[in-house]
Amino acid sequence: MRIAVSGAGIAGTAVSHLLASAGHQVTIFEQATQCQAIGAGIMLQPSGQAVLDRLGILETIAAQSAKLEGIEAFLLSGRPLIELNYGQLGDHHFAYGVHRGLLFKHLLERCVQSNVHLQTSTQVIDLENDGNDVHVIDQHRTRHGPFDFLIAADGSRSRLRTAAKLKSQTVDYDYAAIWATGPCSQVHHRLHQIIDGTDRLVGLLPIGNGQCSFFWGLRADSYDELIQRGMANWKQEVIEMCEPTTELLDSISDFQEMTFAGYRHVSMQRWHADKIVFLGDAAHPSSPHLGQGVNLALEDAACFADAIAETGTFQQAAIRYQRLRQRKVRYYQSLTRMLTPFFQSDMPFSAACRNLGLPWFPRVPWVRRRMLKTLSGLQNGWF
Numbered sequence: 238m239r240i241a242v243s244g245a246g247i248a249g250t251a252v253s254h255l256l257a258s259a260g261h262q263v264t265i266f267e268q269a270t271q272c273q274a275i276g277a278g279i280m281l282q283p284s285g286q287a288v289l290d291r292l293g294i295l296e297t298i299a300a301q302s303a304k305l306e307g308i309e310a311f312l313l314s315g316r317p318l319i320e321l322n323y324g325q326l327g328d329h330h331f332a333y334g335v336h337r338g339l340l341f342k343h344l345l346e347r348c349v350q351s352n353v354h355l356q357t358s359t360q361v362i363d364l365e366n367d368g369n370d371v372h373v374i375d376q377h378r379t380r381h382g383p384f385d386f387l388i389a390a391d392g393s394r395s396r397l398r399t400a401a402k403l404k405s406q407t408v409d410y411d412y413a414a415i416w417a418t419g420p421c422s423q424v425h426h427r428l429h430q431i432i433d434g435t436d437r438l439v440g441l442l443p444i445g446n447g448q449c450s451f452f453w454g455l456r457a458d459s460y461d462e463l464i465q466r467g468m469a470n471w472k473q474e475v476i477e478m479c480e481p482t483t484e485l486l487d488s489i490s491d492f493q494e495m496t497f498a499g500y501r502h503v504s505m506q507r508w509h510a511d512k513i514v515f516l517g518d519a520a521h522p523s524s525p526h527l528g529q530g531v532n533l534a535l536e537d538a539a540c541f542a543d544a545i546a547e548t549g550t551f552q553q554a555a556i557r558y559q560r561l562r563q564r565k566v567r568y569y570q571s572l573t574r575m576l577t578p579f580f581q582s583d584m585p586f587s588a589a590c591r592n593l594g595l596p597w598f599p600r601v602p603w604v605r606r607r608m609l610k611t612l613s614g615l616q617n618g619w620f
Contacts, residue, residue: 238262238551241373241384243361244391245272247337248517248534250344252388254292255542257351265353266373266381268360268391272345276337277416277496278442278450280305280428283330284614285532288539294343303334303426303443308612310430312592313478318432319595326609334428334444336418340531356381361391363400364513371512386551388541389515390534393501393522401510408574410500410524412581413457414438417495419485421449428528431479435582439479451485454581457499464492500524502574508563509555516541521566523573526580532614533566564618572611 238261242249245267257263281289281298289295307322323330348355359381363374370383389397398405421441430440438454453475455463463471472486489495501522508520517534540562544554578584579591599605610616 238385238545239383240264240386240388241266241361241371241382242388242390243373243395243397244389244519245269245345245355246390246392246517246534247340247344247531248519248538249388249390250341250348251288251292251535251538252390252516252542253353254344254347254351255538256545257348257353259542259546261545263351263353264381264384265348265355266359266361266375267355267357268376270358272341272355272357273338276341277418277452278444279335279337279340279531280442280528281333281335281340282529282532282612282614283332285535286333288535289340291539292344292347294347297343298335298340299333301339302336302445305332305334305428305443306426308428308430310432313431313433313437316592317596318592319599321599321605321609321612323609323613325605326613330609330613332613334442334450336444336448336450337531361387361389362396364397366512385512387513389513389519390517391519393503393518395515395519397513397519398503398505398515401513401515403505403507403510403515405503405505408502410502410577410581411456411458411583412454412524412577413460413497413499414525415453415455415460415492415495415497417451417485417489418444418448419451419488420447421451421481421485422447423481423484424449429479429481432580433478434585434588435578435580437478438580439475439482441479441481441485449485451482460497468492500577502570504570508559512551514541514551514555514558521570523570524577524581526577527569527573527611529569529573529614533569536565536614537562565616568616568618569611 240263242265245265253263309320310318360376361373365372372380372382424441440452442450508515516537541558544557548554579587
């Protein structure tokens, strides 16, 4: 088949390699002028590890990343809020703290090796379907094709949902985060977080080679005010809240060296239409509080590639892909949306409920196991 892919992100590169390796002709259209390794840290859960193992790059990624034994969160007072250890699921359960750029680099190399054609500086904004073939339309209204179908993997702000005439509901959260990467010698083997109410959140994620990914939660509309206060004042606030951030923050001299990113939740009843299918954040973005975005995207890519191989037709593959994936995805989307206000919101009462109830949940064996399976990306639904 002749396949167009919009977006050279994690989902786009993974599915392109899988499909090209199966003998299809794949073209990725990427809006950036150059594909390069950027981004902060991600948690590669057991669910995502299984896909990378299939792609043949897990061992290489793991060697340059940090093995994570669990997660921990503390209140500003030092009181433990939650601690989860992967080992309670079994000896072979753990996550990796991975630099997103490292993962992207190896996925892109796999695409080159499997003869995927990459066209940069091209943002797909529309498509034309004549019944047999589809042409994609870029930002200059230039037509590309023909193709048998289009895979939309262009992220949470995908313009192709409207082009495909698919109904969706979008929620833009009031909260966001600042992300950075730098040296950190005090945090090892686990995601470390400090939480103050529902308006201040700081975290350090080891990603290997003595580096950590840092994030600072804040209201999206307070970012400009934060810049006006100055870097020195902000650093002092963060360090007072979480002393292990000192080394990393010392390596940063300007807000421009960090990434500011908001959160978005999009619900779609259907992830496909005639000649187009949506994967990853293009189909089901949510806030990052469960850390599942990359893992779900990798699973989407593998599932759709398998569906193409098993059915042989786009329409049947798209239906099969959504049927196999929607229960798990909706579980994680619903749970993330439910939990987000307890960590970042304008509802202080949520913090009191969280602080009272959350430390008790892992003490119940069945609940602890469900929490660990959810964290690991292995929970496939509510029941």
